[in-house]
Amino acid sequence: MDIVDISIIAIYIFITLFIGIWVSKKASKGLESYFLGGNSIKWYFLGLSNGSGMFDVSGTAWMVGILFLYGAKSFMFMWLWPVWNQIFIMMFLAVWIRRSNVMTGSEWILTRFGDDKAGRASHIIVAIFAIISAIGFIAYFFEGVGKFMTIILPWELTFMVGDSILLTSAQSYASIIILLTTIYTIKGGMYSVVATEVLQYGIMVIAGILVAGYTFFAISDVEINAIITDEWKSIFFGWELVEHWQGDYKAFNDLIDSGTYKMIGALIGMSLFKGFFASIAGPVPGFDMQRILSTKTTKEAAYMSGFTGLILYAPRYLLIASIVVIAIVALGPEYAANGNLSHNELELLLAKVINFQVPIGIKGLLLAGLLAAFMSTFSAFVNAGPAYIVNDIYKKYFKPKEKSEHYIKVSYIASFLVVGLGVFMGFFADSINSLTLWITSSLFGGYVAANFLKWIWWRFNGWGYFWGMLAGLIIATIQFVLEQNKANLMEGSFFYELISIPAIYLFPIIFGFSMLGSFLGTFLTKPTDMDTLKSFYKNVRPWGWWKPVFSELKKEDEIIESNNDFWFDMMNVLVGVIWQSSMILLPIFFIFRDYSKSGITLIVFIITSTILKFTWLDKVRQIPN
Numbered sequence: 001m002d003i004v005d006i007s008i009i010a011i012y013i014f015i016t017l018f019i020g021i022w023v024s025k026k027a028s029k030g031l032e033s034y035f036l037g038g039n040s041i042k043w044y045f046l047g048l049s050n051g052s053g054m055f056d057v058s059g060t061a062w063m064v065g066i067l068f069l070y071g072a073k074s075f076m077f078m079w080l081w082p083v084w085n086q087i088f089i090m091m092f093l094a095v096w097i098r099r100s101n102v103m104t105g106s107e108w109i110l111t112r113f114g115d116d117k118a119g120r121a122s123h124i125i126v127a128i129f130a131i132i133s134a135i136g137f138i139a140y141f142f143e144g145v146g147k148f149m150t151i152i153l154p155w156e157l158t159f160m161v162g163d164s165i166l167l168t169s170a171q172s173y174a175s176i177i178i179l180l181t182t183i184y185t186i187k188g189g190m191y192s193v194v195a196t197e198v199l200q201y202g203i204m205v206i207a208g209i210l211v212a213g214y215t216f217f218a219i220s221d222v223e224i225n226a227i228i229t230d231e232w233k234s235i236f237f238g239w240e241l242v243e244h245w246q247g248d249y250k251a252f253n254d255l256i257d258s259g260t261y262k263m264i265g266a267l268i269g270m271s272l273f274k275g276f277f278a279s280i281a282g283p284v285p286g287f288d289m290q291r292i293l294s295t296k297t298t299k300e301a302a303y304m305s306g307f308t309g310l311i312l313y314a315p316r317y318l319l320i321a322s323i324v325v326i327a328i329v330a331l332g333p334e335y336a337a338n339g340n341l342s343h344n345e346l347e348l349l350l351a352k353v354i355n356f357q358v359p360i361g362i363k364g365l366l367l368a369g370l371l372a373a374f375m376s377t378f379s380a381f382v383n384a385g386p387a388y389i390v391n392d393i394y395k396k397y398f399k400p401k402e403k404s405e406h407y408i409k410v411s412y413i414a415s416f417l418v419v420g421l422g423v424f425m426g427f428f429a430d431s432i433n434s435l436t437l438w439i440t441s442s443l444f445g446g447y448v449a450a451n452f453l454k455w456i457w458w459r460f461n462g463w464g465y466f467w468g469m470l471a472g473l474i475i476a477t478i479q480f481v482l483e484q485n486k487a488n489l490m491e492g493s494f495f496y497e498l499i500s501i502p503a504i505y506l507f508p509i510i511f512g513f514s515m516l517g518s519f520l521g522t523f524l525t526k527p528t529d530m531d532t533l534k535s536f537y538k539n540v541r542p543w544g545w546w547k548p549v550f551s552e553l554k555k556e557d558e559i560i561e562s563n564n565d566f567w568f569d570m571m572n573v574l575v576g577v578i579w580q581s582s583m584i585l586l587p588i589f590f591i592f593r594d595y596s597k598s599g600i601t602l603i604v605f606i607i608t609s610t611i612l613k614f615t616w617l618d619k620v621r622q623i624p625n
Contacts, residue, residue: 005364043300047307065346071232087576098301118462134385138422146170200372207369208319239265281451321591386414449514456544468518579608
């Protein structure tokens with residue numbers, strides 16, 4: 001590390017801490033100020049903050065690895081999350097969610113199921129899920145940033161007790177960065193998170209542009225085309241992946257054959273199945289939900305969600321594609337000659353490229369940008385998770401009438417607790433990929449069924465929601481425990497074979513158990529109170545099976561109309577997914593100098609943007625404030 005690069009990183013950390021602490025005084029007015037910014041933050045700042053929060057180091061390292069090995073069609077592996085849930089939110093869910101005027105996702109649940117025993121059961125279970133998912137994501141970030149910083153920074157920070165390792169160097173680096181981020185996040189709440197994330201987004205964009213410029217200056221078209229095949233640049237696929245690599249690089253095909261994504265047809269099919277239900281279920285109760293609830297109006301909630309997609313994907317993939325170009329040309333020949341490329345090694349490509357291939361100055365800015373990516377995502381979860389502990393558990397069930405100062409102090413304690421548990425879990429994670437698959441497939445699998453049904457079916461009640469969520473969480477937890485103890489299972493046993501199945505293919509099992517719990521809990525208990533259902537439907541106006549509730553409302557208000565926009569919304573979603581995909585593929589094709597595909601992708605982006613102007617933007621403008 002040159003002194004120039006170290007100075008850039010040090011200045012970035014100082015400015016971030018200064019801004020985070022400087023704006024923190026605004027958060028002391030109460031819980032709404034602390035967790036929602038008092039619903040006073042501009043929607044475009046919230047959109048920048050939301051986009052910045054999704055620009056994380058662990059995810060970026062994972063995307064660099066899969067783009068390197070699998071080529072352009074790997075953009076569809078992002079559907080494992082699924083990334084296009086943001087399109088569903090943009091088109092209709094943001095409006096539905098923001099109309100509630102509440103503070104957290106679990107508090108929102110009470111508007112759907114009421115505040116009786118069934119409603120409170122649903123309220124508690126979604127708060128528990130929110131806390132568990134926040135802890136899981138913190139563990140995911142801990143694992144990723146530790147690996148990244150160990151390769152980048154020159155100092156050995158391993159701590160020993162006798163002959164035993166107390167902390168590895170990766171764990172020490174991760175702990176230090178997490179501590180710094182936690183300080184300003186806890187101090188300033190949503191105000192500090194948004195202020196620092198807007199700064200961090202700007203740094204990430206500048207870093208991406210600089211690295212992209214460097215690749216065009218340092219690497220020629222001839223060097224790229226000598227290695228990359230047409231199949232690598234193709235987005236089309238069959239049931240299985242065919243050979244992407246030729247000549248000296250054929251050994252990379254063996255790594256593809258041994259990986260989770262070889263059966264790409266089944267993978268994408270399962271991702272589509274899961275993604276549709278997961279997207280309609282809505283955002284998990286985390287930072288994305290908090291940004292929606294933080295907007296001033298329902299109209300601004302829709303604007304913010306659309307703006308998030310617009311500003312996130314192109315800059316992020318500009319950086320990712322640039323790193324991959326450098327990795328293929330500079331490191332690819334060495335990996336091909338030595339035959340030492342592995343799935344774990346793919347996760348380290350990002351750090352190795354920055355450490356050995358990027359020039360002084362750009363390296364410092366890029367490191368500051370990636371550090372910003374980590375800090376922004378981490379701070380978003382540290383702000384979101386404790387909101388459920390304080391507002392939805394502590395305040396509601398233990399201390400409902402304390403002063404604002406008391407709740408903010410409890411928020412500090414809750415934040416440290418969530419961070420501590422996430423770091424503890426991170427110590428036992430095998431890899432970024434294992435945490436990615438557990439969070440996206442197992443943990444979220446338990447969330448999907450109950451949260452899908454809550455929108456579309458009037459008869460679904462609080463007990464159905466509780467047992468559906470609980471069944472999913474239990475199965476997800478069993479899956480995680482077995483995965484972490486796979487080495488202790490007897491090879492060939494039922495549990496060993498079960499846990500050897502890739503996590504994405506276990507999604508239907510988790511979904512099925514959760515759906516069973518939802519139906520049993522619903523049909524074995526009485527329906528939700530009709531007054532609660534009428535209030536919810538009149539306020540939110542979702543589409544689905546709401547005829548009995550609509551009929552009751554029609555008796556009282558002849559003007560009210562049912563929501564028949566399902567097919568219109570689904571058409572917008574389809575256009576939106578293509579729109580989003582074009583923003584991912586455009587920088588990939590451009591950086592890899594495939595100008596004909598870049599031009600086609602740009603035309604697709606312009607056409608879909610024009611369609612959405614008339615079918616989405618104009619419609620949002622008509623929403624009353």
